[in-house]
Amino acid sequence: MRKKVVAGNWKCNTTLQEGVELAKAVNSVVKEKGANDVVVVLGTPFTHLSKVVENVDTKRIGVSSQNCAAEAKGAFTGEVSAAMVKSTGAEYVILGHSERREYYGETSEILNKKLALTLENSLTPIYCCGEPLEIREAGNQKEYVINQLKETVFKLNADDFGKIIVAYEPIWAIGTGKTATTEQAQEMHKDIRDAIAAQFGQEVANNTSILYGGSCNPKNANELFANPDVDGGLIGGASLKAEDFIQIINAY
Numbered sequence: 008m009r010k011k012v013v014a015g016n017w018k019c020n021t022t023l024q025e026g027v028e029l030a031k032a033v034n035s036v037v038k039e040k041g042a043n044d045v046v047v048v049l050g051t052p053f054t055h056l057s058k059v060v061e062n063v064d065t066k067r068i069g070v071s072s073q074n075c076a077a078e079a080k081g082a083f084t085g086e087v088s089a090a091m092v093k094s095t096g097a098e099y100v101i102l103g104h105s106e107r108r109e110y111y112g113e114t115s116e117i118l119n120k121k122l123a124l125t126l127e128n129s130l131t132p133i134y135c136c137g138e139p140l141e142i143r144e145a146g147n148q149k150e151y152v153i154n155q156l157k158e159t160v161f162k163l164n165a166d167d168f169g170k171i172i173v174a175y176e177p178i179w180a181i182g183t184g185k186t187a188t189t190e191q192a193q194e195m196h197k198d199i200r201d202a203i204a205a206q207f208g209q210e211v212a213n214n215t216s217i218l219y220g221g222s223c224n225p226k227n228a229n230e231l232f233a234n235p236d237v238d239g240g241l242i243g244g245a246s247l248k249a250e251d252f253i254q255i256i257n258a259y
Protein backbone atom coordinates (compact mmCIF):
# COMPACT_ATOMS: atom_id res chain seq x y z
CA MET A 8 0.00 0.00 0.00
CA ARG A 9 1.19 3.49 -0.75
CA LYS A 10 2.70 5.65 1.94
CA LYS A 11 1.44 8.96 3.23
CA VAL A 12 4.20 11.53 2.93
CA VAL A 13 4.54 15.07 4.22
CA ALA A 14 7.66 16.68 2.76
CA GLY A 15 8.96 20.18 3.40
CA ASN A 16 10.69 22.09 0.64
CA TRP A 17 12.66 24.83 2.33
CA LYS A 18 13.74 26.30 -1.03
CA CYS A 19 16.49 28.96 -0.69
CA ASN A 20 15.68 29.75 2.92
CA THR A 21 17.43 29.40 6.30
CA THR A 22 21.08 29.67 7.21
CA LEU A 23 22.71 26.45 8.32
CA GLN A 24 22.11 27.33 11.98
CA GLU A 25 18.46 28.23 11.39
CA GLY A 26 17.94 25.08 9.37
CA VAL A 27 19.38 22.85 12.08
CA GLU A 28 17.14 24.52 14.68
CA LEU A 29 14.10 23.99 12.47
CA ALA A 30 15.01 20.35 11.88
CA LYS A 31 15.52 19.79 15.62
CA ALA A 32 12.15 21.36 16.41
CA VAL A 33 10.37 19.10 13.92
CA ASN A 34 12.36 16.09 15.10
CA SER A 35 11.44 16.52 18.77
CA VAL A 36 7.73 16.66 18.09
CA VAL A 37 7.67 13.93 15.47
CA LYS A 38 9.52 11.65 17.85
CA GLU A 39 7.21 12.38 20.75
CA LYS A 40 4.05 11.90 18.77
CA GLY A 41 5.33 8.76 17.09
CA ALA A 42 3.25 9.50 14.00
CA ASN A 43 4.39 6.24 12.52
CA ASP A 44 2.10 6.16 9.57
CA VAL A 45 3.28 9.38 7.94
CA VAL A 46 6.69 9.59 6.27
CA VAL A 47 8.19 12.97 7.10
CA VAL A 48 10.82 14.48 4.79
CA LEU A 49 12.82 17.69 5.12
CA GLY A 50 14.00 19.17 1.80
CA THR A 51 16.92 21.36 2.76
CA PRO A 52 19.56 23.34 0.87
CA PHE A 53 22.62 21.24 -0.09
CA THR A 54 24.74 22.98 2.53
CA HIS A 55 22.47 21.76 5.33
CA LEU A 56 22.03 18.11 4.39
CA SER A 57 24.68 16.38 6.48
CA LYS A 58 24.04 18.50 9.59
CA VAL A 59 20.30 17.96 9.37
CA VAL A 60 20.88 14.21 8.97
CA GLU A 61 22.99 14.30 12.15
CA ASN A 62 20.28 16.13 14.07
CA VAL A 63 17.19 14.10 13.27
CA ASP A 64 16.12 10.54 13.94
CA THR A 65 16.57 9.24 10.41
CA LYS A 66 14.32 6.29 11.16
CA ARG A 67 11.46 8.79 11.45
CA ILE A 68 12.55 11.68 9.24
CA GLY A 69 14.01 11.47 5.75
CA VAL A 70 16.24 14.23 4.43
CA SER A 71 16.07 15.46 0.85
CA SER A 72 17.99 17.74 -1.47
CA GLN A 73 16.03 20.02 -3.78
CA ASN A 74 18.02 19.19 -6.89
CA CYS A 75 21.11 17.34 -8.10
CA ALA A 76 23.51 17.62 -11.02
CA ALA A 77 22.67 16.11 -14.40
CA GLU A 78 26.19 14.65 -14.58
CA ALA A 79 27.75 12.00 -12.36
CA LYS A 80 30.92 13.98 -11.65
CA GLY A 81 33.67 16.01 -13.24
CA ALA A 82 34.35 19.56 -14.38
CA PHE A 83 30.95 21.09 -13.65
CA THR A 84 31.75 23.98 -11.33
CA GLY A 85 29.14 24.63 -8.67
CA GLU A 86 27.19 21.43 -9.25
CA VAL A 87 26.32 18.86 -6.57
CA SER A 88 26.03 15.27 -7.76
CA ALA A 89 23.53 12.62 -6.71
CA ALA A 90 26.41 10.59 -5.23
CA MET A 91 27.39 13.59 -3.10
CA VAL A 92 23.81 13.96 -1.88
CA LYS A 93 23.75 10.26 -1.04
CA SER A 94 27.02 10.54 0.87
CA THR A 95 25.45 13.02 3.32
CA GLY A 96 22.92 10.43 4.47
CA ALA A 97 20.04 12.07 2.60
CA GLU A 98 17.57 9.67 1.00
CA TYR A 99 15.46 11.83 -1.31
CA VAL A 100 15.93 14.32 -4.15
CA ILE A 101 13.22 16.75 -5.26
CA LEU A 102 13.36 16.89 -9.06
CA GLY A 103 11.58 18.97 -11.66
CA HIS A 104 10.26 21.65 -9.36
CA SER A 105 8.53 24.34 -11.44
CA GLU A 106 10.95 26.96 -10.10
CA ARG A 107 13.86 24.96 -11.49
CA ARG A 108 12.08 24.40 -14.79
CA GLU A 109 11.25 28.09 -15.08
CA TYR A 110 14.30 29.88 -13.67
CA TYR A 111 17.05 27.37 -14.49
CA GLY A 112 15.82 26.00 -17.79
CA GLU A 113 15.33 22.41 -16.68
CA THR A 114 13.96 20.47 -19.61
CA SER A 115 12.61 16.93 -19.71
CA GLU A 116 15.93 15.86 -21.25
CA ILE A 117 17.90 17.24 -18.29
CA LEU A 118 15.41 15.76 -15.84
CA ASN A 119 15.79 12.31 -17.38
CA LYS A 120 19.53 12.44 -16.71
CA LYS A 121 18.91 13.56 -13.13
CA LEU A 122 16.29 10.86 -12.59
CA ALA A 123 18.69 8.16 -13.80
CA LEU A 124 21.51 9.38 -11.52
CA THR A 125 19.18 9.70 -8.55
CA LEU A 126 17.95 6.13 -8.97
CA GLU A 127 21.47 4.79 -9.63
CA ASN A 128 22.46 6.24 -6.26
CA SER A 129 19.50 4.63 -4.50
CA LEU A 130 17.90 7.97 -3.73
CA THR A 131 14.13 8.44 -3.97
CA PRO A 132 13.07 11.10 -6.48
CA ILE A 133 10.18 13.34 -5.47
CA TYR A 134 9.18 14.23 -9.00
CA CYS A 135 7.23 17.46 -9.46
CA CYS A 136 4.73 18.25 -12.18
CA GLY A 137 2.10 20.95 -12.55
CA GLU A 138 0.58 23.45 -14.93
CA PRO A 139 0.85 27.24 -15.19
CA LEU A 140 -2.22 29.46 -14.83
CA GLU A 141 -2.85 29.98 -18.55
CA ILE A 142 -3.00 26.22 -19.12
CA ARG A 143 -5.47 25.83 -16.23
CA GLU A 144 -7.59 28.70 -17.56
CA ALA A 145 -7.67 27.07 -20.99
CA GLY A 146 -8.76 23.78 -19.36
CA ASN A 147 -5.71 21.89 -20.70
CA GLN A 148 -4.16 20.98 -17.34
CA LYS A 149 -4.62 17.22 -17.60
CA GLU A 150 -2.99 16.96 -21.00
CA TYR A 151 -0.14 19.26 -19.89
CA VAL A 152 0.67 17.37 -16.69
CA ILE A 153 0.37 13.90 -18.20
CA ASN A 154 2.67 15.04 -20.98
CA GLN A 155 5.26 16.14 -18.40
CA LEU A 156 5.10 12.61 -16.99
CA LYS A 157 5.25 10.95 -20.42
CA GLU A 158 8.40 12.86 -21.33
CA THR A 159 10.17 11.83 -18.14
CA VAL A 160 9.12 9.34 -15.47
CA PHE A 161 6.90 7.27 -17.80
CA LYS A 162 10.09 6.39 -19.69
CA LEU A 163 11.39 4.51 -16.64
CA ASN A 164 10.73 0.81 -16.31
CA ALA A 165 7.96 -0.21 -13.90
CA ASP A 166 10.47 -1.27 -11.28
CA ASP A 167 12.18 2.13 -11.21
CA PHE A 168 8.91 4.02 -11.50
CA GLY A 169 7.76 2.14 -8.41
CA LYS A 170 10.54 3.85 -6.44
CA ILE A 171 9.44 7.42 -7.11
CA ILE A 172 7.07 9.81 -5.36
CA VAL A 173 5.04 12.16 -7.57
CA ALA A 174 4.20 15.69 -6.45
CA TYR A 175 1.46 17.63 -8.25
CA GLU A 176 2.07 21.33 -7.81
CA PRO A 177 -0.14 23.67 -9.82
CA ILE A 178 2.16 26.63 -10.46
CA TRP A 179 -0.62 29.15 -9.88
CA ALA A 180 -0.99 27.84 -6.32
CA ILE A 181 2.69 27.97 -5.36
CA GLY A 182 3.48 30.70 -2.86
CA THR A 183 0.35 32.59 -3.91
CA GLY A 184 -1.91 31.70 -1.02
CA LYS A 185 -4.30 30.39 -3.67
CA THR A 186 -4.79 26.68 -3.08
CA ALA A 187 -6.34 24.25 -5.51
CA THR A 188 -9.81 23.36 -4.28
CA THR A 189 -10.17 19.92 -2.86
CA GLU A 190 -12.09 18.93 -6.03
CA GLN A 191 -9.38 20.30 -8.33
CA ALA A 192 -6.68 18.44 -6.38
CA GLN A 193 -8.59 15.16 -6.30
CA GLU A 194 -9.47 15.37 -10.00
CA MET A 195 -5.86 15.86 -11.10
CA HIS A 196 -4.49 13.27 -8.68
CA LYS A 197 -7.00 10.76 -10.02
CA ASP A 198 -6.03 11.65 -13.60
CA ILE A 199 -2.37 11.12 -12.73
CA ARG A 200 -3.09 7.79 -11.03
CA ASP A 201 -5.15 6.62 -14.00
CA ALA A 202 -2.32 7.56 -16.36
CA ILE A 203 0.14 5.61 -14.18
CA ALA A 204 -2.23 2.62 -14.28
CA ALA A 205 -2.44 2.82 -18.08
CA GLN A 206 1.34 2.96 -18.33
CA PHE A 207 2.48 0.54 -15.62
CA GLY A 208 -0.62 -1.27 -14.39
CA GLN A 209 -3.09 -0.74 -11.56
CA GLU A 210 -0.88 -2.23 -8.86
CA VAL A 211 1.96 0.21 -9.52
CA ALA A 212 -0.60 3.05 -9.63
CA ASN A 213 -2.14 2.00 -6.32
CA ASN A 214 1.30 1.93 -4.71
CA THR A 215 2.44 5.36 -5.94
CA SER A 216 2.30 8.23 -3.46
CA ILE A 217 1.03 11.40 -5.14
CA LEU A 218 1.56 14.54 -3.06
CA TYR A 219 -0.16 17.88 -3.43
CA GLY A 220 1.88 21.09 -3.31
CA GLY A 221 0.80 24.72 -3.51
CA SER A 222 -0.09 26.93 -0.53
CA CYS A 223 -0.84 23.91 1.63
CA ASN A 224 -1.11 25.08 5.25
CA PRO A 225 -2.41 23.94 8.64
CA LYS A 226 -5.90 25.20 7.77
CA ASN A 227 -6.40 23.43 4.46
CA ALA A 228 -4.19 20.32 4.86
CA ASN A 229 -6.90 18.26 6.50
CA GLU A 230 -9.38 18.79 3.69
CA LEU A 231 -6.78 18.26 0.95
CA PHE A 232 -5.37 15.09 2.53
CA ALA A 233 -8.87 13.65 2.95
CA ASN A 234 -9.08 13.11 -0.81
CA PRO A 235 -8.66 9.45 -1.75
CA ASP A 236 -5.92 10.14 -4.30
CA VAL A 237 -4.00 12.74 -2.30
CA ASP A 238 -1.29 10.95 -0.33
CA GLY A 239 0.22 13.92 1.46
CA GLY A 240 1.88 17.19 0.62
CA LEU A 241 4.99 18.95 -0.59
CA ILE A 242 5.04 22.04 1.58
CA GLY A 243 6.92 25.26 0.87
CA GLY A 244 6.30 28.31 3.05
CA ALA A 245 4.52 26.45 5.84
CA SER A 246 7.45 24.05 6.23
CA LEU A 247 9.64 26.91 7.47
CA LYS A 248 7.69 27.18 10.72
CA ALA A 249 8.04 24.03 12.82
CA GLU A 250 4.61 24.54 14.40
CA ASP A 251 2.82 24.84 11.07
CA PHE A 252 4.68 21.92 9.54
CA ILE A 253 3.87 19.71 12.52
CA GLN A 254 0.21 20.65 12.27
CA ILE A 255 0.25 19.63 8.62
CA ILE A 256 1.89 16.29 9.52
CA ASN A 257 -0.81 15.79 12.10
CA ALA A 258 -3.56 16.66 9.62
CA TYR A 259 -3.93 12.93 8.97
Ligand code: 13P
Pocket residue numbers: 016104176180181182183184220221222223241242243244245
Ligand atom coordinates in the same frame (compact mmCIF):
# COMPACT_ATOMS: atom_id res chain seq x y z
P1 13P B 1 4.17 26.86 -1.07
O1 13P B 1 3.70 25.84 -0.07
O2 13P B 1 4.98 27.97 -0.46
O3 13P B 1 3.07 27.35 -1.95
O4 13P B 1 5.21 26.09 -2.04
C1 13P B 1 4.84 24.90 -2.59
C2 13P B 1 6.05 24.31 -3.22
O5 13P B 1 6.54 24.82 -4.21
C3 13P B 1 6.63 23.12 -2.60
O6 13P B 1 7.58 22.54 -3.43
